[in-house]
Amino acid sequence: MSERYFTAVVREENTLTPQSISSIVDVDDSQQFDIVNCYKGFLEANPDIPMPIAAIESLIELIKHSKATTLSEFMKSLEEGSDLLKSSTRNPISLSAGTDLFLRFVTRTSHDVTNLDACKEHLMESGKVLVEKAIAVRHKVAELGVQFIKDDAVILIHSYSRVVMQLLQRAAACKKRFKVYVTESRPSSLGLRSAKTLRKSGIPATVILDTAVGYVIGKVDAVFVGAEGVVENGGLINAIGTYQLAIVAKAANKPFYAVLESYKFLRLFPLNQYDLPTHTPELLSFPDLDNRFSNIIGRMKLNDNHGNNVDQDETDEIEDYESNNPTVDYTPPEYITLLCTDLGVLTPSGVSDELIKLHLY
Structure with a gap:
């Protein structure tokens, strides 16, 4: 592995220690090691741990419990463990970046x-x-990204990204004054979490509807998003709605910055939305879901400005409707201004060069 990947980084105080790892993974030698439960254990024990890193930690634990006696058996067990992790989640994008790198x-x-x-x-x-x-x-990443936030700027962000939060908090610590619009980011509504985090840090933040992006874009100076993965051509895989946000930013001539860690680089080359290795809902098949959704709209009183509540049956139907929709989308590189990473500030075309260095040198 290229030493450049880990150059000029510092050790984080909250890193899991071997002692804390052993307390998370308590496996009797007589039992078969469960890598999926191990992975979930890391995520539960430290909510701030990135999924790629939790996946790598799980593979390290698999090595510790490996009973392989030959190198070929050992490599096969790691590959099977990696495949098992990927198949255990509906969206394996971020997780795959860690397993493939390791x-x-x-x-x-x-x-x-x-x-x-x-x-x-x-x-x-x-x-x-x-x-x-x-x-x-x-x-x-936060140190590098601060330069793109100017005094009195209005920033637009999407969903919730830990690295974007750290960037904005770092900018505030540098005495920069700015305001933030946060998309609600349905169906997860993680934008509410972003707004809460920013307000606790003293940063003015306003939550807007996903459908209000075009309305506010004229007041925005720059758009910042995180990423679940970056593919070979410099395109971005992120929370659903990122692509349409990028389209609006491009049309309004606003800079669109992706902020991410380089361990999220992926050796993928999707040509469209349907090439992603995730659960792909059958949105184009038009099943009974269409009629069911029409019934929901006809009966539900959610957000009707009268304060009425939605019945439990209707809530279940809404959740079912959401489960039949994608959770991530793909933003092509032509919509991305720059990518701010720990390897430096890159253009989308520079991602392929970095992937070559990571995987070949």
Whole structure:
């Protein structure tokens, strides 16, 4: 693995220690190691841990519990563990970035170590160092991104991104004055969490409807979004609604910045929305869902300005409707102004160069 990937990063204080890891993963030697539960355990124990890093930590634990006696068995068990993690979630984009990066690291390391036990020990120690440094890269991203926020700026963000939150908080700490519009980001409504976080930090934040983006874009100076993954051509995979936000920003001639950690780079090359390796709802098949939604609109009184509540049956139908919609979308590189990463500020075309360095050198 390229040393450049972890250059100039600092160790984060809240990094999970080996002791805390062992308390999360308590597996009897007589039982088969459950990598999915291990992954979920990391996420529950530390809500701020990125999914790619939780996936890498889970693979490190798999190495610790591996009973493989040959290198081929060992590599196969890691690949199967990676596939199991990916299949355990509806949206494996962010998780896949971590597993693919670590498997590449394992493949390259295994060629340099002849003894399997020594190889396992080396991978576990190197993996822990990798995790410690990878978690801390948000600090560097925030430092680099502050330059794009000017005094008295109006910023528009989408959904909730930890690295975007850290960037905005860092800008506020640098005494920059700015205001933030936050999309509600249905169906998760994570924009409400973003607004709450920003207000606690003393940053003025207003939540807007997803459908109000075109209305407010004229007052906006720049758009900042996070990412679940960045693909080979510099395109972005992020929370549903990011693509249409980018289209509006492009039409209004507003800069659109993606803020992310480089361990979210993915070796994918989607050509359209339907090439993503996620659960793809059958939106184009027009099943009974269309009539059911019409019935909901006819009967529900949610947001009718009269304060009426929605019946439980109607709420269940709404949730069912949402489950049949995508959770992420793909934003092509031509809509992205710059990507702010721990490897530096990149143009979309520069992502492929960095992927080559990560995976080939």
